[in-house]
Amino acid sequence: MSKVHVSNQVSTQRLLLTDVSNPGSPISLNELSSSLVGSNLHVFTLKELQMITHNFSRSDYLGEGGFGKVYKGCVDDNLRPGLKAQTVAVKVLDVNGSQGHREWLAEVIFLGQLKHPHLVNLIGYCCEDEHRLLVYEYMALGNLHDQLFKNYSSTLPWLTRIKIAIGAARCLAFLHGEEKPVIYRDFKASNILLDSDYNAKLSDFGLATDGPQGEDSHITTCVMGTEGYAAPEYINTGHLTTMCDVFSFGVVLLELLTGRRSVEKNRCKREKDLVEWARPMLKDFTKLDQIIDSRLEDRYSTEGAKRLAAVAHQCLSHNPKSRPTMTTVVKALEPLLDLNDIPIGPFVYTVVPPGDHGHGQKSCGQKKNEKRGDGGKEKEDKKEEKGRNRRRKRRRVRVVRSRDVYSDTALYKALGTSLYSPRN
Ligand SMILES: Nc1ncnc2c1ncn2[C@@H]1O[C@H](COP(=O)(O)OP(=O)(O)OP(=O)(O)O)[C@@H](O)[C@H]1O
Numbered sequence: 001m002s003k004v005h006v007s008n009q010v011s012t013q014r015l016l017l018t019d020v021s022n023p024g025s026p027i028s029l030n031e032l033s034s035s036l037v038g039s040n041l042h043v044f045t046l047k048e049l050q051m052i053t054h055n056f057s058r059s060d061y062l063g064e065g066g067f068g069k070v071y072k073g074c075v076d077d078n079l080r081p082g083l084k085a086q087t088v089a090v091k092v093l094d095v096n097g098s099q100g101h102r103e104w105l106a107e108v109i110f111l112g113q114l115k116h117p118h119l120v121n122l123i124g125y126c127c128e129d130e131h132r133l134l135v136y137e138y139m140a141l142g143n144l145h146d147q148l149f150k151n152y153s154s155t156l157p158w159l160t161r162i163k164i165a166i167g168a169a170r171c172l173a174f175l176h177g178e179e180k181p182v183i184y185r186d187f188k189a190s191n192i193l194l195d196s197d198y199n200a201k202l203s204d205f206g207l208a209t210d211g212p213q214g215e216d217s218h219i220t221t222c223v224m225g226t227e228g229y230a231a232p233e234y235i236n237t238g239h240l241t242t243m244c245d246v247f248s249f250g251v252v253l254l255e256l257l258t259g260r261r262s263v264e265k266n267r268c269k270r271e272k273d274l275v276e277w278a279r280p281m282l283k284d285f286t287k288l289d290q291i292i293d294s295r296l297e298d299r300y301s302t303e304g305a306k307r308l309a310a311v312a313h314q315c316l317s318h319n320p321k322s323r324p325t326m327t328t329v330v331k332a333l334e335p336l337l338d339l340n341d342i343p344i345g346p347f348v349y350t351v352v353p354p355g356d357h358g359h360g361q362k363s364c365g366q367k368k369n370e371k372r373g374d375g376g377k378e379k380e381d382k383k384e385e386k387g388r389n390r391r392r393k394r395r396r397v398r399v400v401r402s403r404d405v406y407s408d409t410a411l412y413k414a415l416g417t418s419l420y421s422p423r424n
Pocket of ligand 1: 062063064065066067068070089091120136137138139140142143190191193203204
């Protein structure tokens with residue numbers, strides 16, 4: 001394929017990873033940004049990125065993943081004309097690490113061309129000698145994994161979890177719905193980044209790949225991904241389809257529902273693998289109480305939990321053909337935001353900006369206690385606690401008594417826990 005040919009494709013066809021990564025590709029790295037369809041990526045120098053991160057200082061350090069360390073910095077139009085003043089995250093490839101040029105290139109090719117509200121925005125990159133860096137919009141709340149499992153001061157509320165699940169589902173539906181579908185391949189909680197409003201944005205396209213073309217139903221690759229998230233058929237055969245992403249999405253739904261990680265090495269054998277432990281209980285609504293994140297206490301929608309559990313169960317089906325498409329998943333999850341059977345906690349303090357009487361409504365409990373002072377607060381606490389216990393009991397008898405318990409854990413038993421394949 002000649003450079004001219006690529007330029008002719010600009011308005012219609014996305015540049016594929018194989019167009020660039022194949023030996024003999026006519027596209028040189030110098031021409032990369034201009035060959036990307038619809039991209040306005042900035043090409044930064046190493047010196048510029050050193051400058052905005054104060055030479056990759058400890059005070060700007062955000063974290064580290066398989067690609068390398070991530071630092072915070074600021075850019076504006078002094079750096080490049082037209083560049084919006086904003087905080088950015090700079091990812092620096094660890095040249096001695098497990099990832100390399102292929103992962104960097106995948107990130108540039110996919111995120112440089114695909115634009116969606118639930119995809120993290122890639123602002124630019126740097127490619128100098130062996131140095132490979134990526135510059136993204138800064139996501140103030142980090143990643144879902146840390147918010148769900150490492151935030152010890154507060155718990156993600158139910159509706160926030162639903163909002164995150166819907167955002168991530170929309171993103172996968174978008175990728176799968178492309179004219180040439182994209183298989184993300186590494187869907188997991190740590191790859192879901194959160195902005196200051198808990199909008200979910202997918203990042204980390206290092207393992208992403210273009211889906212099957214023409215008559216092919218799948219592509220065959222060596223198995224790569226993360227322990228606890230990969231679909232069983234992919235682990236067994238290397239056959240990769242968009243349905244593998246759907247399975248991984250089901251695992252993240254389970255994490256959101258249970259507050260447990262996909263693999264917890266410190267738990268007893270039966271509970272180590274989240275899918276193996278929780279999946280049989282997803283369809284038996286009488287058992288849902290046993291797996292729902294106890295940190296939510298009773299502040300979740302019972303109906304919503306049932307529906308989410310049913311979606312997760314379908315996504316985690318061992319037969320890829322029985323899994324729903326991500327478009328169907330989005331449609332099933334969206335109405336969960338409107339369910340209003342979430343019990344209100346005893347003291348939800350909402351800061352009402354002066355003059356705002358519309359949105360920042362106070363809870364009933366709060367209004368009463370403000371009038372009564374602290375003595376009333378104690379009584380109210382006890383009353384609310386009793387009320388919550390009553391509601392819990394009520395919910396236990398009201399749930400549908402389904403005998404429809406699925407217990408197909410045989411495959412997982414056969415697979416054991418050796419689900420992990422290193423990235424390279
Ligand atoms: N755009 C961003 N804004 C803010 N923080 C970010 C951004 N991108 C990554 N981070 C943070 O940097 C750290 C490393 O992220 P990275 O995506 O490189 O790895 P990971 O997904 O956590 O792990 P792995 O690469 O092994 O899958 C994480 O703490 C993540 O929250």
